[in-house]
Amino acid sequence: METVRTKRDKILIIFAHPYPLQSRVNRLLLQEVQDIPEIKIIDLYEKYPDFYIDTPSEQQQLITADLIIFHHPFYWYSAPAILKQWQDCVLEEGFALGKGGSALHGKKLMSTVTVGHSKRSYQLGGYDRFPIEQFLLPYEQMAIHCGMQYLTPFVVYGAHRITESEVKDQARNYRQRILNHLSETDHE
Amino acid sequence: MNNHDLLANTLVYLGAAVMAVPFAKRLGLGSVLGYLIAGIAIGPWGLALIANSLDILHFAEFGVVLLLFLIGLELNPKRLWEMRRPIFGIGTVQVVTTSLIIFIVCSLLGLPWHNALIIAMGLSLSSTAIALQSLKEKNQLSTPTGQSVFSILLFQDIAVIPMLALIPILGSNMEQSSEPLLETLKVIAVIGSIIIGGHFLTRPIFRFIAATHLREIFTAFSLLLVIGIALLMDAVGMSMALGSFLAGVILAESEYRHELEIEIEPFKGLLLGLFFISIGMTIDFGLLLDQPWLIIALVFGLLFIKLAVLIIISRAEKLPASQQGLFAFLLGQGGEFAFILFTTAVAAGALEQQWASLLFVVVALSMMTTPLLLLLNERFIEPRFLHLGGHQPADTIDDPHNPVIIAGFGRFGRTIGRLLHANKIPTTILDHNPDQIEDARRFGYRVYYGDASRLDMLRSAGAEEATLLIITVNDPDMALAITDLAQQHFSQLTILARARGMGAAMEFLKRDVSLFHIEVQESALLLAEDALKQLGYGAFHAKQMAHIFRNHEQMLLQKMYKTDALEKRIHISHMARKELTQILEADEEEQQYLHNHSWGER
Numbered sequence: 001m002e003t004v005r006t007k008r009d010k011i012l013i014i015f016a017h018p019y020p021l022q023s024r025v026n027r028l029l030l031q032e033v034q035d036i037p038e039i040k041i042i043d044l045y046e047k048y049p050d051f052y053i054d055t056p057s058e059q060q061q062l063i064t065a066d067l068i069i070f071h072h073p074f075y076w077y078s079a080p081a082i083l084k085q086w087q088d089c090v091l092e093e094g095f096a097l098g099k100g101g102s103a104l105h106g107k108k109l110m111s112t113v114t115v116g117h118s119k120r121s122y123q124l125g126g127y128d129r130f131p132i133e134q135f136l137l138p139y140e141q142m143a144i145h146c147g148m149q150y151l152t153p154f155v156v157y158g159a160h161r162i163t164e165s166e167v168k169d170q171a172r173n174y175r176q177r178i179l180n181h182l183s184e185t186d187h188e
Numbered sequence: 189m190n191n192h193d194l195l196a197n198t199l200v201y202l203g204a205a206v207m208a209v210p211f212a213k214r215l216g217l218g219s220v221l222g223y224l225i226a227g228i229a230i231g232p233w234g235l236a237l238i239a240n241s242l243d244i245l246h247f248a249e250f251g252v253v254l255l256l257f258l259i260g261l262e263l264n265p266k267r268l269w270e271m272r273r274p275i276f277g278i279g280t281v282q283v284v285t286t287s288l289i290i291f292i293v294c295s296l297l298g299l300p301w302h303n304a305l306i307i308a309m310g311l312s313l314s315s316t317a318i319a320l321q322s323l324k325e326k327n328q329l330s331t332p333t334g335q336s337v338f339s340i341l342l343f344q345d346i347a348v349i350p351m352l353a354l355i356p357i358l359g360s361n362m363e364q365s366s367e368p369l370l371e372t373l374k375v376i377a378v379i380g381s382i383i384i385g386g387h388f389l390t391r392p393i394f395r396f397i398a399a400t401h402l403r404e405i406f407t408a409f410s411l412l413l414v415i416g417i418a419l420l421m422d423a424v425g426m427s428m429a430l431g432s433f434l435a436g437v438i439l440a441e442s443e444y445r446h447e448l449e450i451e452i453e454p455f456k457g458l459l460l461g462l463f464f465i466s467i468g469m470t471i472d473f474g475l476l477l478d479q480p481w482l483i484i485a486l487v488f489g490l491l492f493i494k495l496a497v498l499i500i501i502s503r504a505e506k507l508p509a510s511q512q513g514l515f516a517f518l519l520g521q522g523g524e525f526a527f528i529l530f531t532t533a534v535a536a537g538a539l540e541q542q543w544a545s546l547l548f549v550v551v552a553l554s555m556m557t558t559p560l561l562l563l564l565n566e567r568f569i570e571p572r573f574l575h576l577g578g579h580q581p582a583d584t585i586d587d588p589h590n591p592v593i594i595a596g597f598g599r600f601g602r603t604i605g606r607l608l609h610a611n612k613i614p615t616t617i618l619d620h621n622p623d624q625i626e627d628a629r630r631f632g633y634r635v636y637y638g639d640a641s642r643l644d645m646l647r648s649a650g651a652e653e654a655t656l657l658i659i660t661v662n663d664p665d666m667a668l669a670i671t672d673l674a675q676q677h678f679s680q681l682t683i684l685a686r687a688r689g690m691g692a693a694m695e696f697l698k699r700d701v702s703l704f705h706i707e708v709q710e711s712a713l714l715l716a717e718d719a720l721k722q723l724g725y726g727a728f729h730a731k732q733m734a735h736i737f738r739n740h741e742q743m744l745l746q747k748m749y750k751t752d753a754l755e756k757r758i759h760i761s762h763m764a765r766k767e768l769t770q771i772l773e774a775d776e777e778e779q780q781y782l783h784n785h786s787w788g789e790r
Contacts, residue, residue, distance in 0.1 A: 018726065018728050018729065018732075019726055019728075019729050020726050021724060021725070021726060021729070045726060045727065045728035045729075046726060046727045046728070047727075049726075049727035049728040049730070049731040050731060082728075
């Protein structure tokens with residue numbers, strides 16, 4: 001019984017892209033992993049086009065997962081707005097933090113981001129001046145605050161110029177990272 | 189009548205109808221008067237194109253049968269049972285009182301009592317065809333007035349059976365089956381077999397016929413069914429009209445109800461038209477020319493008596509004052525049953541032919557007055573009452589301190605009321621449609637009967653203390669009238685309004701009411717959003733497109749309400765359509781731009 005329960009929806013991808021049709025890279029990444037049985041994908045803009053987040057239902061999904069992935073394009077050095085709305089609604093006191101707020105303890109958080117600029121641009125002295133990890137610090141700290149472990153982000157650089165085959169390589173890498181995680185947790 | 193005659197006659201009838209009816213409707217006279225005029229025009233006193241008008245009349249009476257069948261289809265036994273009180277209540281009062289007065293008048297004029305009785309009975313009846321057709325045209329069948337009219341007509345249809353049974357007894361040529369028990373048993377047997385047949389047989393037969401996929405056979409079967417039932421009823425001595433009405437009621441619960449309705453409807457329309465045409469043709473203008481004053485006096489006398497009784501009934505029934513005229517005029521004429529009754533009486537030797545001919549003219553002329561009286565009523569009498577606010581007495585409101593007043597509690601107002609109710613916001617609700625109030629009260633809402641476009645009504649609803657007035661009434665003119673009143677007298681009120689369309693929206697803008705919504709716009713946009721999603725747009729993207737469209741409409745409205753000239757308006761809306769496409773395209777481009785450049789390699 002126990003194994004069946006943990007097998008289901010172990011990985012929760014919180015996906016945020018306002019125009020998924022126009023997102024070649026993100027779509028391919030998702031396609032590559034969506035058949036993994038332990039994965040559940042929530043498309044926030046599709047599910048909540050008017051930003052009215054169903055907090056209890058979202059919290060329920062989090063409880064069964066052990067790896068949570070924030071998957072989104074990088075807009076203004078951050079996530080599209082709905083992910084912030086999701087954080088504000090779902091990660092409330094008594095659930096994710098504060099008194100009795102231990103629902104996320106021991107879980108893992110990972111960011112999957114697609115950025116337009118190159119890796120060269122995201123470094124000290126580069127066009128974007130800082131490495132991507134710096135921009136992702138709020139997510140890292142959020143994870144720590146909620147008692148979670150923050151994993152190395154999965155980043156696809158130069159998302160607009162990348163060729164089809166390069167995207168496919170990246171998608172395979174993405175899948176591999178998730179499968180690795182699954183086998184790791186099975187060993188535990 | 190040979191084939192050629194038949195076609196030629198058909199040509200004349202159809203031609204007259206096609207010419208006269210649209211013309212009459214255009215002039216606001218109603219289709220019934222149009223048909224009557226067509227009948228006069230082609231009849232013996234007009235162009236004399238048709239000879240045997242009485243035969244045609246008998247044939248066309250079947251239109252009335254079909255009409256009642258269709259009305260039966262729209263009722264079901266349960267609703268009919270609910271109506272038993274008005275049918276036998278006001279129905280009896282109307283027929284008995286009117287007959288009694290006419291009987292007394294005829295006796296005073298020196299007619300033998302049995303003649304007086306037949307004339308009184310015949311003239312007390314009204315024209316089902318005219319009254320129901322007019323009600324349907326005015327869409328008033330389901331209003332309290334319509335229901336009362338219908339109840340009386342139904343009772344008359346029932347009353348005609350004993351009347352017809354009475355005639356041979358009053359006549360000299362006695363020949364009557366003297367076994368009333370057997371007759372009754374026959375009637376019961378026929379109705380029983382229709383109930384059982386309607387329940388168990390129609391379905392398999394209809395299914396069998398539908399399986400042939402031959403539409404005309406379906407039509408043929410529908411007609412066969414009605415004609416068969418009518419003849420069966422006739423055979424056991426019931427009126428065909430009443431019989432087919434009952435059959436309609438029985439079949440009202442059948443799943444083929446709608447198909448039946450669709451198939452019978454055009455025949456009913458044409459035959460009923462033919463019926464009115466034949467009435468027009470049977471008016472004997474020769475008799476009218478011989479004794480014009482006598483006939484005019486008789487017509488007026490008849491109308492006077494009938495209208496007086498009807499007005500008293502409508503008062504007693506507490507119909508709205510503005511509707512009392514409609515009620516009386518709808519039933520004030522002599523009816524087609526008079527023709528049948530008098531013809532039967534002549535045949536039975538209970539009435540002399542010359543009396544019958546005279547009465548035919550009187551009844552036919554009285555039928556002609558109905559459309560005219562209805563027109564007068566609509567133009568001059570009704571508006572007066574509406575403006576004086578002479579509706580049924582408004583309810584007294586016992587909790588006039590609520591912050592919100594909702595005027596109009598139909599489907600639209602109800603949703604608003606429910607949401608406010610759910611948020612425990614006390615509201616005072618006004619509506620002037622008794623049916624809606626009945627419904628809403630059944631579900632526990634405090635709805636008051638009253639016309640919100642009346643100052644005293646608004647005042648007693650607490651408009652002086654309230655903060656919000658939500659106007660959701662159906663009639664755009666009424667909504668504006670309420671707005672004007674409220675702005676004039678209760679300036680502290682914030683007005684929220686339902687606008688039926690762009691035109692109404694502009695009127696609100698002119699009055700500085702900005703909190704309005706165009707009623708169908710939101711649901712249309714939601715559906716459009718769904719359409720975009722089905723075509724592959726993301727949910728958020730589709731919503732955004734709808735937002736852009738909505739804003740644009742809003743802007744367009746702002747522009748348009750300032751220009752009243754129609755031409756300019758059309759021009760603006762043309763320009764606007766162009767503009768919207770541009771905006772939507774620009775938005776598309778912006779996204780592409782965002783996508784391609786802002787986060788791309790520089």
